[in-house]
Amino acid sequence: MTETISDTNVETWTLRGYEMVVGLEVHVELATRTKLFSASPNRFGDEPNTNIDPVTLGLPGALPVLNRQAVELAMRLGLALNCTVQRSTFARKNYFYPDMPKAYQISQYDEPICIDGWLDLPGSIRVGIERAHLEEDTGKSTHIGGSGGRIHGSDFSLIDFNRAGVPLVEIVSRPDIRTPEQAKAYVSELRAILVAVGASDAKMEEGSMRVDANVSVRLPGADLGTRCEIKNVNSIRSVGRAIDYEAQRQVGMLEAGESIRQETRHWDENDGRTHTLRSKEDADDYRYFQEPDLVVVDPDPEWIERVRAGLPVLPAARRAQLAAATGQPADAEAILVVTDRDQDAYVLTVAEAGGDAARALVHVKEAFAEQGERPAVPAADLARLTRLEVDGKLTATQAKQVLAEIVAAGGGDAEAIAAAKGFEAMDTSELEAMVDAAIDAQPDAWAKFCAGEGKAMGALVGAVMKASKGQADGKAVTALLERRRTA
Numbered sequence: 001m002t003e004t005i006s007d008t009n010v011e012t013w014t015l016r017g018y019e020m021v022v023g024l025e026v027h028v029e030l031a032t033r034t035k036l037f038s039a040s041p042n043r044f045g046d047e048p049n050t051n052i053d054p055v056t057l058g059l060p061g062a063l064p065v066l067n068r069q070a071v072e073l074a075m076r077l078g079l080a081l082n083c084t085v086q087r088s089t090f091a092r093k094n095y096f097y098p099d100m101p102k103a104y105q106i107s108q109y110d111e112p113i114c115i116d117g118w119l120d121l122p123g124s125i126r127v128g129i130e131r132a133h134l135e136e137d138t139g140k141s142t143h144i145g146g147s148g149g150r151i152h153g154s155d156f157s158l159i160d161f162n163r164a165g166v167p168l169v170e171i172v173s174r175p176d177i178r179t180p181e182q183a184k185a186y187v188s189e190l191r192a193i194l195v196a197v198g199a200s201d202a203k204m205e206e207g208s209m210r211v212d213a214n215v216s217v218r219l220p221g222a223d224l225g226t227r228c229e230i231k232n233v234n235s236i237r238s239v240g241r242a243i244d245y246e247a248q249r250q251v252g253m254l255e256a257g258e259s260i261r262q263e264t265r266h267w268d269e270n271d272g273r274t275h276t277l278r279s280k281e282d283a284d285d286y287r288y289f290q291e292p293d294l295v296v297v298d299p300d301p302e303w304i305e306r307v308r309a310g311l312p313v314l315p316a317a318r319r320a321q322l323a324a325a326t327g328q329p330a331d332a333e334a335i336l337v338v339t340d341r342d343q344d345a346y347v348l349t350v351a352e353a354g355g356d357a358a359r360a361l362v363h364v365k366e367a368f369a370e371q372g373e374r375p376a377v378p379a380a381d382l383a384r385l386t387r388l389e390v391d392g393k394l395t396a397t398q399a400k401q402v403l404a405e406i407v408a409a410g411g412g413d414a415e416a417i418a419a420a421k422g423f424e425a426m427d428t429s430e431l432e433a434m435v436d437a438a439i440d441a442q443p444d445a446w447a448k449f450c451a452g453e454g455k456a457m458g459a460l461v462g463a464v465m466k467a468s469k470g471q472a473d474g475k476a477v478t479a480l481l482e483r484r485r486t487a
Helices: 068-080 180-197 236-255 301-309 315-326 332-340 344-352 357-367 379-390 396-409 414-420 428-441 443-450 454-467 474-486
Strands: 018-029 091-094 104-107 114-121 125-136 140-144 156-160 167-173 209-218 228-233 263-268 273-279
Touching: 018 180, 018 236, 068 114, 068 125, 068 167, 068 180, 068 301, 104 125, 114 180, 125 180, 180 209, 180 236, 180 315, 209 236, 228 236, 228 273, 236 263, 236 273, 315 332, 315 344, 315 357, 332 344, 332 357, 344 357, 344 379, 357 379, 357 396, 379 396, 379 414, 396 414, 428 443, 428 454, 428 474, 443 454, 443 474, 454 474
Parallel strands: 228 263
Antiparallel strands: 018 167, 018 209, 091 104, 114 125, 125 167, 140 156, 209 228, 263 273
């Protein structure tokens, strides 16, 4: 049974007796055509202040109208995260920033649309999802002059309201994450789900997915420590680095007898440190009250079930299908890479065409990076190549050379290409003679191999591959060496 991290003995980040506790708030821009409460385009990269209207600018008398597509995308995401979709309301979250023209943000507070879900990570790790709620994005400030693009030390600031009013879903995890690697895995898996269900393009480099990390440290078994929030981390690598640095900073303060102050901090990628932005607000500071210009959102059960039925196979299930097809032990890294490229269906098609799924997986990972979701090479052609390999008619090195020609031509007969290159399986007696010659030429390596040193095998196999000019099958060579060792 999969459990939350806090209930298991999975790996935990520790430093001088302290452990890390992390909860993540991930803000995701939804892939709608228009904004959350108006008809202005939801589009990245346009000229500043061109996708605006009276609602976006908060002009007097302008009233919001809820975007139905945004609600459905939020439901899709919530169901993919095993959440309960429920009756929800919008509230005004009151605070002033120059890039928020109304001086409040329309968000969901005590009645969010999605609650009580979870996200499973590789390694039987489950992170709880507390809520996923709808809200509108703010505009974007650009600070000119100074260094680092921060407001401090800048000469002046420019504001672009194109992003203001873009629909967001904020996904709030429970504090179940215990290491930077788990945090990175969570963000990566969440991003894959967002893309799979069509809720967002989740392009962190464009700001359509942004991560806030709440980090605290404690002695094992103690109550949760005072947390600090790291705002707007915009890459998976930075998520890990920022969390690790912040936890180490807090441990250093506690060991020096200092108290941790609850605050919001900024991650600076250049100096690899977090820096104070402001004291951390609590809910009372925002003076939430129900938005008077919007009605309750209460999806009926039929709508929820239609959305559920329309969900695609999610990345974790696709990886499991690929692992089952390739056999055990599965190549986890290759499976992850191929699934992220959406090429897993192609590998399964190769297997259906009579090919070896495990060899197809390796070839697709290594040689099909530029091929896209639907590679130009017919699945049947790759299937024939993998059969030549598993039948011992081509070595791995020879297969790579044949595959290179097939990929360049967009297809081809693997057997004909191999014959044209003069690739033939080595005679067993010839291969045995080469193995014996390698043993005689390297008695020290042979003695170490017999004693169980793994590196010695590489030297012996390498000698045979060199003598055969790459024609020998490495697996066959290894098998002959093992046979001689146990003889």
